[in-house]
Amino acid sequence: MHRLTLGNFELTAVSDGIYHLDGGTFFGVVPKSMWQRKVVPDANNLVPTGLNSVVVRTGDYTVLIETGIGNKLTERMAKIYGQPAKLLDNLAAAGISPEDIDIVINTHLHFDHCGWNTLLRGSSAVPTFPKAKYYVQEGEWQHGRLQLERDAISYISANYDPLITSGRMTLLNGDKEIVPGISVQVFSGHTRHMQAVIIRSGGKTACYISDLIPTGAHLDLTWGMAFDLFPLETIENKKRYYAHAIPEKWLTIFTHDPNLPWAYVEKDEKGKMVIVPV
């Protein structure tokens, strides 16, 4: 477990465990000869992939960003991706119970980002965090509903539709402050409506940038995932992110890094983006 103080807020990184993605899809158009210097694949070309959530305690609110894969995958999907289902245990180990969570923010609705939003009681999906209000962008939900050939597999309605029907999930239209110091900002590229979560307190800033920069190995502008629906927008929005994050020394939170939940990003003398550990 990783914990740090950001101004008056406390941030705790908690993981849903490690799952596995094909290294080719993880690094998009980057040749294996290059990415395998950073990440070593197994015999099936799979690379370990983290599922990092963050709990922010502001003093007034306890906010959970992202909820991992959860435990509702079909047998077939669990076989392909794995289903570690460790988030609730890791929250408990950090002294956080599901009842403590006031707010859940999903950056987008792919199954590996909102899986623990709900769990099954009998055959119906109920909120895992019984007191929480949930937030996502409306456009993201609308896209998931289309069930397009390209990415229908990523959208599992039991992760969010029951929450929308019961009025627990608020569908946002654009950038918004959720509670004082925690706001969401749309960064398209991975999906059209993916939102980053920006956390500000006492003059410090952290950003859960989600799948725009999924790991510390994806810092370079052109190192994007093959899953990105709008790869040119990923590049432009990475530039937009770094334009603030580097000079203003934001803490960058990596959704899928198995080793490093957060770090600072700096530019070296050659203009290359590099990780600076906390």
Ligand SMILES: [Zn+2]
């Ligand atoms: Zn993801």
